[in-house]
Amino acid sequence: MFKKLSIVLFSMSLFSLVTADTNTPLLCYVGGTMRPAVEEIIKLYEQKYNQKMSLDFSGSGELMIKIRQTQKGDIFIAHDPYLAAVQKEGLSDKGWVLASVTPVIVVQKGNPKKIKGFKDLTRKGLKIILTDDSYSTLGHLLPRIAEKAGVTQTLEPNVVSRPRSGSEAANAVSLGTADAAIVWDAVAHLRLDKLDIVPIEPAFRPISGVDAVTSATYGRMNMGNIKVTAALLKCSKNKIAAAQFGEFLAGPEAAPIWKKFSFGPAFPTPSWIQNNQSTLSGSLFIYCAAGMRKPVQELTKAFEKESGVKIETSFDGSNKLLGQMKLTRKGDVYIAGDAEYLDMAAKEKLIGSARQTLCYFLPVMMVKKGNPKKIASLADCLRPGIRLGQGDEKAAAIGILTPRILAKNSIDAAAWKKNVVLNTPTVNELGNAVKLGTIDVALVWNCIADDFPDDGEAILLPADKNIVPPVEGATLAFSKNLPAAEAFLQYLVSDKGLLCLQNNGYLVEKP
Structure with a gap:
């Protein structure tokens, strides 16, 4: 069964309304390399928040075995590839990048x-x-x-x-x-x-983003940027306090301590930005599929700050954006919810020389929290009285994919359409419709369902009956700022870009 490989950077404001239990000691597993820095950070944290701590220092591999066997603890601090390892084993799905080692x-x-x-x-x-x-x-x-x-x-x-x-x-x-x-x-x-x-x-030295090793156990590891990370363990009995400590480890008060012990920054500025900062200037116009709004908004702000390039973005259904490009023949980058749209754009000679896979969308059935209609399969969506929502087949990437998924699952398209009570131009609107109770179920991307943890939940499709499309981006043939457009595309798949995608529930590896 698919397990979401996400790294969620919590904001302290998320927990401001809830009081952490500072009397119960947090059990923190700490890899040996990080011990001196973590000990000093913990002293500062205990003084500031009166939080009791219990520490277990050892080799990261040994600590991971202990976590697996005991199912006890709150935070696991290690360097790559152990965050990916605990996520793949389902021991954690939330974490922070703290520093780096060279x-x-x-x-x-x-x-x-x-x-x-x-x-x-x-x-x-x-x-x-x-x-x-x-x-x-x-x-x-x-x-x-x-x-x-x-x-x-x-x-x-x-x-x-x-x-x-x-x-x-x-x-x-x-x-x-x-x-x-x-x-x-x-x-x-x-x-x-x-x-x-x-x-x-x-x-x-290995080059960040170029030299990498991939294994079944750890996934892809960027050799050029070995990250020090903290994982919030699923077995934690005090997640509020643990998450607050994780924020502190990754925050500005801990940063000088990491530096004092010769750890590098969590996200070094990519060499291709450093080398081209003098030539990157002007502005960019980005066409972006609505389903990618959250991470792209975050990354455009970061790219603007690091490069000095100003960015304007249009978010809409992938097909609508394609129509805008054909009509105006203006813009610099196109990010589509399905590679098919980039293929269409290429046939129209709209695409430039740079094309990049950014992440993957996992189609899921989104239902109301608690699944009151007891929907377990696509076939259940055909029951009388079930109110279906669907992405517009002529506007949204999820819409163009829906008929293919139905066919792969031997679902009669006509019977499906009888239950469709809502067609939307973007996938985001389907999530809101489930939340509001306008519909009972819709095919959406997993990251959209993740946006509604209090109102909805995702029902997975069988892996062999699902279609997982790549999300791709490309420079446009008529771009007036190609160096910046290519740099932005690279930025989306840098360590910072991939982490941002994971933070927001997007898959950076095909499941």
Whole structure:
């Protein structure tokens, strides 16, 4: 069964009307790399909010096993890929990005071996320690770094040990049993009295958004930006207090402490924005499917702030937007609720050279909270008296997809239409109609149903009977600001963009 892989950034105002239980200690699981910073943040938090804390420090993998087995705890603080892992196992569906870590070379104090860069680690006679990729995230990055440096074969003879953690590797160098090791910058920072840091050359480091590894357990991990995260555990008995602490960990008061312990920012400005800030200017006009309103509104504001480009956006049904583009032949980017609309636009020669999959829409049946009509399948929607809502087949992406889903489920289209009492030009209006009780059920995107947690709920379709369309964006052939249009499209699938999509319930991987 599909499990939503969302990371929800709570706002403190959401909890302002509810008092957190500060007397019951929050149980926080903390990966070893984050321990010193978290201990200092917790001291500040306890002083400010009088919240009691109980901490469990260990390796992130061991902590995840403990969470799985005990089903106890409130917050899990680790670095990639453990947030994705607990989400895939259904242990959490809410979290925060707190900071980031970067790999560096550590050498003995004074650098007696005169190691100046990554390629120097291949010099004959050096003793090098690399972490074990069975237990270490950094262990997964090292082969890519070695490949970029062209030393995959020549580095291996110098490797004398592969411990589980970077702390073990750094300690071995400080004790003189090895000449160098690759560890996180935050790990190195704690041992500056005994070690020196040699940066890995930028040309050899993984590139954010380009270098990635995907696994069945963890999903896609961006090697170029290893994030420190906090997960709100589903087993928490004190979610209000836990969520408030999660907000604090990711907030402005904790940021200086993360920096003090050499953690990087949660969202580094993408290199392609840094490199092009002097050339990005002017304005953009974006045509955007109504079902993408929430994340696109958030990301346009962030892009404007980071790039200086002003953005105007038109939200409507995908087909209506297509008609506007054909009529005006103005604008810069088109974001459609289904790739079919971009195909149509391409046939009309409206699309430019850049086209990008942004996320995926999962069609679900949205019903009133508690499902009073006991609707469990599409066939139930044909019962007498059931009031159906449907997206307009000529305007909304969900509308054009509905007949295909009905056919795949052997549902008679004529019988379906007999129960349709409402046609809407956008999918968003269907969610509101269920909320207001105007209709009993409608096919909508999962993210739309998620917008109404107090008024509606989603009924999943069988995976083999569903159609999951990609949401795509493209630059327009008549764009007057192509550099900014292409940069905005890249921004939508940057780490910040993907997290924003996940925050709002959108799928960034096809289920």
